[in-house]
Amino acid sequence: MKAMVDVYGCNPADIIAYIGAGICEEHYEVSEEIFESFNASLSAEGLCPCTNKHRHLNIRTTIFQQIIRAGLRFINIENVQICTYEDSGYYSFRRDGTKNRQINLIGIIDE
Numbered sequence: 001m002k003a004m005v006d007v008y009g010c011n012p013a014d015i016i017a018y019i020g021a022g023i024c025e026e027h028y029e030v031s032e033e034i035f036e037s038f039n040a041s042l043s044a045e046g047l048c049p050c051t052n053k054h055r056h057l058n059i060r061t062t063i064f065q066q067i068i069r070a071g072l073r074f075i076n077i078e079n080v081q082i083c084t085y086e087d088s089g090y091y092s093f094r095r096d097g098t099k100n101r102q103i104n105l106i107g108i109i110d111e
């Protein structure tokens, strides 16, 4: 997001974000060390861990907070709420131990 603004001169209010499929908080349990490190990182950014379960990470809410803070408009954020662990249509290391992964793309439309 920062590069889109700093390098390409994009106006955050014009950026459209799509938060795609990813593991949900319920299925993303991590070690105590990772949990503490993740929360410390969020606190340093002034963001909320926003988790309801100890040692679980809420990546989707974290991404949402970061892009709102970056200046994107709420109406320009699409959030699909698909958990890759729960939906067999997606790869999931935690579910299957697979080495396959989803990919995400980002682009700029020059108008």
Ligand SMILES: [Zn+2]
Pocket (backbone or CB within 6 Å): 023, 024, 025, 026, 027, 083, 084, 085, 086
């Ligand atoms: Zn899930």
